[in-house]
Amino acid sequence: MRRIGIDIGGTQLRVAAFEQDGTLVKKEAMPNDHNLGPAGNLERLARAIEGWDTSYEGVGIGCPGPLDFAMGRILNPPNLPGWEGFDIARWFEDRLGCRAVLNNDANVAGLAEALLGAGKGLDSVVYLTVSTGVGAAYVLGGRIVGGSHSCAAEVFNMVVADRPSVRPGMNAGALEDQASGTAIGRMASERLGMQVDAAQVFALRREGNEVACEVVDDAATMLARGVCNINCVVDPDMFVFGGSVALYNPDFVDLVHEKACELVLNHESLTFALAQCGGDAGLMGAALLV
Amino acid sequence: MRRIGIDIGGTQLRVAAFEQDGTLVKKEAMPNDHNLGPAGNLERLARAIEGWDTSYEGVGIGCPGPLDFAMGRILNPPNLPGWEGFDIARWFEDRLGCRAVLNNDANVAGLAEALLGAGKGLDSVVYLTVSTGVGAAYVLGGRIVGGSHSCAAEVFNMVVADRPSVRPGMNAGALEDQASGTAIGRMASERLGMQVDAAQVFALRREGNEVACEVVDDAATMLARGVCNINCVVDPDMFVFGGSVALYNPDFVDLVHEKACELVLNHESLTFALAQCGGDAGLMGAALLV
Numbered sequence: 001m002r003r004i005g006i007d008i009g010g011t012q013l014r015v016a017a018f019e020q021d022g023t024l025v026k027k028e029a030m031p032n033d034h035n036l037g038p039a040g041n042l043e044r045l046a047r048a049i050e051g052w053d054t055s056y057e058g059v060g061i062g063c064p065g066p067l068d069f070a071m072g073r074i075l076n077p078p079n080l081p082g083w084e085g086f087d088i089a090r091w092f093e094d095r096l097g098c099r100a101v102l103n104n105d106a107n108v109a110g111l112a113e114a115l116l117g118a119g120k121g122l123d124s125v126v127y128l129t130v131s132t133g134v135g136a137a138y139v140l141g142g143r144i145v146g147g148s149h150s151c152a153a154e155v156f157n158m159v160v161a162d163r164p165s166v167r168p169g170m171n172a173g174a175l176e177d178q179a180s181g182t183a184i185g186r187m188a189s190e191r192l193g194m195q196v197d198a199a200q201v202f203a204l205r206r207e208g209n210e211v212a213c214e215v216v217d218d219a220a221t222m223l224a225r226g227v228c229n230i231n232c233v234v235d236p237d238m239f240v241f242g243g244s245v246a247l248y249n250p251d252f253v254d255l256v257h258e259k260a261c262e263l264v265l266n267h268e269s270l271t272f273a274l275a276q277c278g279g280d281a282g283l284m285g286a287a288l289l290v
Numbered sequence: 291m292r293r294i295g296i297d298i299g300g301t302q303l304r305v306a307a308f309e310q311d312g313t314l315v316k317k318e319a320m321p322n323d324h325n326l327g328p329a330g331n332l333e334r335l336a337r338a339i340e341g342w343d344t345s346y347e348g349v350g351i352g353c354p355g356p357l358d359f360a361m362g363r364i365l366n367p368p369n370l371p372g373w374e375g376f377d378i379a380r381w382f383e384d385r386l387g388c389r390a391v392l393n394n395d396a397n398v399a400g401l402a403e404a405l406l407g408a409g410k411g412l413d414s415v416v417y418l419t420v421s422t423g424v425g426a427a428y429v430l431g432g433r434i435v436g437g438s439h440s441c442a443a444e445v446f447n448m449v450v451a452d453r454p455s456v457r458p459g460m461n462a463g464a465l466e467d468q469a470s471g472t473a474i475g476r477m478a479s480e481r482l483g484m485q486v487d488a489a490q491v492f493a494l495r496r497e498g499n500e501v502a503c504e505v506v507d508d509a510a511t512m513l514a515r516g517v518c519n520i521n522c523v524v525d526p527d528m529f530v531f532g533g534s535v536a537l538y539n540p541d542f543v544d545l546v547h548e549k550a551c552e553l554v555l556n557h558e559s560l561t562f563a564l565a566q567c568g569g570d571a572g573l574m575g576a577a578l579l580v
Contacts, residue, residue, distance in 0.1 A: 066555075123438070124437075124438055138523065138524070140430070140435070145430070145524060146525075147414070147524060147525025147526070148413070148414055148525050148526060148527040148556075148559070149525055149555075149556035149559050150525075151521065151522075151525035151554075151555050151556050152523065152524050152525040153522075153523065154522055154525070154555060155522045155523060156522075157518070157522055157553075157554075157555060158518070158519045158522040158523075159450060159515045159518055159519060159553065160449065161452055162451055162452040171518065171553050225449045228447070228448070228449055228461065229448045229449060229519045229523075230523050231441065232441075232443075232444055232445045232446075232447055232448040233428065233442065233443065233445060233448075233519075233520050233523040233524060234428070234435060234437060234442050234523060234524065235436075235437025235438055235439055235440075235441040235442040235444070236437070236438060237438040263447075263449065263461050264441075264447075265356075265439075265441050265444060265447060266438075266439035266441050269438075269439050
C-alpha cells in the first residue's frame with residue numbers, strides 16, 4: 001500500500017504519496033503560514049491528502065528538531081515559532097485515522113539515502129548533511145537509531161577542537177561551529193574583513209584566494225575529526241554526504257575523506273558517497289518511517 | 291542449555307560454563323603459555339570443557355583486539371604474540387563441534403553489563419572501561435553493535451583535544467592518551483618530575499596534592515568530551531563505567547558526570563552507573579555471544 005510523507009519546514013510545508021518502492025505518485029507544496037498556527041497549517045495538508053483520493057498505510061512526518069520521537073511531539077524548534085509542544089503525530093492520527101510517525105528532518109533524509117539512495121543495500125549508513133548547520137542520521141539494519149532521548153546523530157554539538165565558544169547553548173569547539181556553511185562564512189569574513197557566505201568562500205578558493213583555501217582546509221580538518229569520532233562509535237558501511245556545502249563542492253568532500261583516512265583505524269575501507277535522493281529525500285524518508 | 295564463555299588474555303586464559311540466566315556453573319583459569327602457541331593453549335581449554343562433562347549450546351570467546359568478528363579471526367593484538375591471523379572461532383567449531391562466536395574483551399564485558407549488570411532491562415547501553423587504556427562497547431536491543439569493520443566502540447582513538455601526538459599509530463588528542471590510567475600516570479609524572487602510576491596519582495589527589503588534582507580534573511574533562519561525543523552519535527539509556535580507574539575512584543566518575551552534563555543536550559537524563567558484574571564480566575559476556 002502507498003505511504004504518505006510530510007516535510008514540515010519553517011517556510012514551506014510539503015506532502016507526497018509514494019509507492020512501497022519509493023516511486024513518487026503525488027506531491028504538493030504550500031507556504032507555512034505562521035498566522036494559522038500548527039493545526040491550521042496541518043489541516044491544509046490533510047485536505048491535500050484527502051483530495052488525492054488514494055488509500056495509504058500511514059503518514060510519516062519529518063520536522064526540524066528538537067522533537068520527542070517516541071511521543072510524536074514537537075518540542076521547541078527555533079524555526080517553528082508557535083509549534084512548541086505540539087503533538088503532531090497524534091494530530092494526524094486523529095484527523096486521518098491512520099498511523100503517524102514523527103522524526104527529524106536529517107534523520108528522514110538519511111533514511112531515504114540509506115534505503116533508496118547512496119547506501120541502498122548496506123546494513124549501516126551515517127548520513128552527514130553540511131549546509132547552514134551540520135546534521136546527521138545513523139541508520140542500522142534499515143531503521144533510524146533515534147537514541148533514548150531523541151538525541152542520537154545530533155553530531156552538531158560534538159566537541160572536535162579546543163576553541164572558544166561561538167554561540168550560547170553550543171559547546172566550545174562544537175562541530176557545527178567549526179565546519180558548517182555558516183562557520184565557513186564566519187571564519188572567512190573575520191579574516192577577510194568583509195562579509196562573505198560559504199558559497200563565496202568556495203568561489204574565492206577556486207580563484208586561489210589564500211584565506212579561503214585555509215578556511216576551507218580547516219573546516220575539512222574539523223569535519224574529518226567528526227567523521228573519525230562517529231566512526232569510533234558506530235563504524236558504518238558508508239558515510240553519505242548531503243547538504244548544499246557538500247553537494248556543490250564534491251572536492252571538499254574528497255578533502256574531508258583524505259583527512260579522515262589519516263585518523264580512522266579502518267582507513268582502507270572508509271567509504272564516502274554523495275547523497276542521491278535530491279530534493280525529495282525528506283519526503284521520501286518521511287514516508288519510509290511508516 | 292548451558293553456554294561456554296572463554297576469556298583470552300595475554301597472561302591468563304579462563305573458561306566458564308553458565309546457565310541461560312547467567313548463573314556460573316564451572317570455572318577454570320590457566321596461564322597463557324606462550325611456548326605452546328594458540329592451538330596448544332586452546333587445546334588445554336577444550337580439554338577443560340570436556341572434563342566438565344556438560345552439554346552446551348556453543349562457545350563465546352572474548353579476546354583482545356584487533357579482531358575480525360565476522361570471520362572469527364584474531365588479527366594482530368600486541369599482547370598475544372604468535373596468535374596473529376589465527377582463526378580462533380573456526381578452531382573451536384572444529385575441535386568441539388559446536389557454534390563459536392568471537393568478539394573483543396571490551397565488547398563482551400559491555401554485553402554482560404548491558405544484559406545482566408548495571409544496564410539490565412535497558413534498550414541501549416554504552417560501556418566505558420577506563421584502566422590501562424580506554425575501551426568501550428555499544429549494546430543496542432541486546433546485541434553488540436560491532437560495526438562494519440569490527441571497529442565500532444573503538445573510542446580510544448576519538449579526537450577530543452588539540453594536543454600533540456603521544457604515541458605512533460594513535461591520533462593526536464586521542465581519548466586514550468588524555469584520559470586512561472596510563473595517561474593520568476604519564477601526565478602526573480611529567481609534572482611531578484618522578485614516576486607515578488594512576489593509583490598513586492589518585493592517592494596524592496586524596497591528600498590534596500595540587501598537580502594530582504589538576505591532572506585528574508583534566509582527564510575528567512577529556513572523558514566528559516568523550517561521553518558527549520558518544521552521546522551525540524547514539525544517545526544511550528545509560529553509560530556504564532568499568533575498569534580499575536573508574537571502579538576504584540567512583541568520585542572520578544561523578545566528576546566526569548558533572549562535566550559531561552555541561553556538554554550534552556539531554557543533561558537532565560544523562561545516566562551513569564558503575565559496572566556490577568565484577569571480574570567475571572568477560573566470561574559472562576563471552577557466553578552471552580552464543
